[in-house]
Amino acid sequence: MLGKSILAVYPHRGRSSEVRYAPPIGLEYVMAAVEDLVEKITVVDMRFEENDDLARFLHGVDTVCVSLNWPLGPTAANGVAPEFNLINRIPPGIFTVVGGRWATVNTDVIFENCPGVDVVVRGDGEETIRELARAKSLDGIEGIAYRVDGKVQRNAPRRFAPLSEAVYPNRALRRYDYRVAARGIDFGFTLDMVLTSRGCPFRCKFCASHVDDFGRRRRWEPRSPESVLAELRKVDAEAVLIADNDFCIDMDRVGAICDLVLKEGIRKIFALEARIDIARRPDVLAKMDRAGFRLIMFGLESACDASLEVLNKGFTVANVRQAFEVLRRYRFILGGFFIVGNIGEDAGDMLRMSRFAKELGLDFIALSYLRVDFGSALEEVIARHPGYHIAADKQHRVWSDRYPLKTLRRIRHAVARDFYFSPHMLRSIGRALLSGDVRLRHVRRFLGSALLLAAAGLLPRHLARRFRRLSGRR
Ligand code: SF4
Structure with missing residues (x-):
């Protein structure tokens, strides 16, 4: 059904602050699933293209697959989104497939505003795209929606399938250099991403990692250490960002991956997200240090126990302090994610995050607003707290009568200023330079x-x- 030649498109998000250091790894994994079934796959990352005109890539193409994975914003419901303009310029006669998280939740909006779209892939795409490539008809293919006599036909959601052990992106298809960068400054390292597991067994209230795009609970699915190593052997980049929600759910698996990395002499700088629980396994932490797992980011969210409880983080401020006593013994570069605008916090509580982060010995922090993700339990929590509201913006940010978004933005800047314009940053820069990773x-x-x-x-x-x-x- 997909023909011989597929053009896979990662659209430009149309924002000047767009992050573009990382490859569109989700789209690349989906394309890898059909590589043996078609003759040609071209992956185009519009963030690096001069304009949004796809015409120059369409010669001989049978199918265009477009990824819509991020919130398109409130105007999309009325048909206004740059992504729709791009899709609507695909000529008739080319089979057009749209997939991704936003597409799954907003299937009707896509069919209403993009008359040329033939199929919306809903949920995980790897198995579905494979079945589409082989199929003669759309009937009965799980996880898709399409038009029948002007109406939208939704087939049953796809049953969960384990993450493939053998299918991963073909890096030779890449047309762009992905590099570690921030605000346009290149840090000198080439960058790639690897997905070693999907989902998360924890239930933090603001997070939807434990559900799929249909809101169904999903199990944590890991790949085996051998499969991860097979993919790492194909990666040329110096830095590898592990795309898992939490790489360290099973520390025995992490230890086994480290053993293989060390045994094969694979030299990379790995970056990953983890929970503070990893501090309970100093044996594995020592291996991670030796194997190049250098940059570890933790979702700490707050410096207040009450907020950690509301968010169901499963740890306290005292637990965080104890964990960092252990984590600081290694050559890790430690980062913390914090939330500005947690329920019940006043300005003093929020501003305290910077002092807390410095006390822990964090090398960097990232500050975000409390946001209601599709599938998360946060909406119910907000409903139980009078005076708190969800903004009608792209990110569904949470604000309160006492702290509107404008005030939260000022507090966020104040926390960042206090953390980054401080002498402890010299120690962090020194640690990074002396780690042996910087040439x-x-x-x-x-x-x-x-x-x-x-x-x-x-x-x-x-x-x-x-x-x-x-x-x-x-
Ligand atoms: S915030 Fe992290 S630990 Fe909590 S559910 Fe999400 S991925 Fe899991």
Whole structure:
């Protein structure tokens, strides 16, 4: 049904602050699932393309697959979204498939506003796209929606399938250089991503990692250490971001992966997310340190026990302090995610996060707002707290009568300023430089890119934007 040639498109999000250092790994895993069933796959990352015109990629293409994985914003319900413009420029006659989390939840909106879309893939895409490639008819294919006589036909949700042990992205298909970068400055390291598990067994109230795109509870599904190693052997990049919700759910598995990395002499800098529970396994932490698992980010969320309880984090501030006593003994670069605007917190509680982060010895922090993700239990929690509201914006941010979003933004900046403009950052920079991972070529690239960015700032705005957009193309 998909023909011989597929064009897979990761659209431009249309925001100047768009993050674009990481490959569209979800789309690449889905395409890997059909690689043996078609003759040609081209993956286009529109974040690096000069304009949103797909025409130059469409010659000989039978099927276009578009990923819509992020919130498109409230205007999408009325048919206004740059992503729709891109889809609606695909010529008739090309089979058009749209997938991703947003597409799953907003299937009707897509069919209403994109007349050329043939199929919406709902939920995990790997098995579905494979079945589509082999099928002669859409009847009975689980996890898809399509039009029948002008009405939307939704087939049954796809049954859960384990993560494939053998299917992973073909890096040779990449057309772009993905590099560790922030705010346009290149840190000198090439970057790739690997997914080693899916889901999470914990139940933090604001998070939807334990449910699939249909809101069904999903089990945590790991790949075996051998399968992870087979993929790592194909990765050229110096830095690998592990895309799992939590890489360290099973520390025995982590230990086995470290053993294989060390045995095979694979030298990478790994970055991952974990819970503080990993501090209970110093034996595995020592292996992680030796195997290059360098940057670890923890969802700490708050410096108040009451908030941690409301969010169902399963630990207290005292537990966090104890865990970091252990974690600081290794060469890890430690990061913490915090939330501004937790229920019941006043400005003093929020501002205290910076002091808490410094006390823990964190090297960096990332601050976000409390947000209601599809499938999370936070909406019910908000409903039980009068004076708290959910904004009608892309991210469904939570605000309160006492702390509107404007005030929360000011507090967020104040916390970041207090943390980053502080002498302890010199210690963090020193630790990173002395870790043995940073080479002269990285420093040269960093300085070169900072200079280029400064030079681009002198260009007229449209040329500067074009320069930034094209800078990652091969
Ligand atoms: S926040 Fe982290 S630990 Fe909590 S449910 Fe989500 S992925 Fe799991």
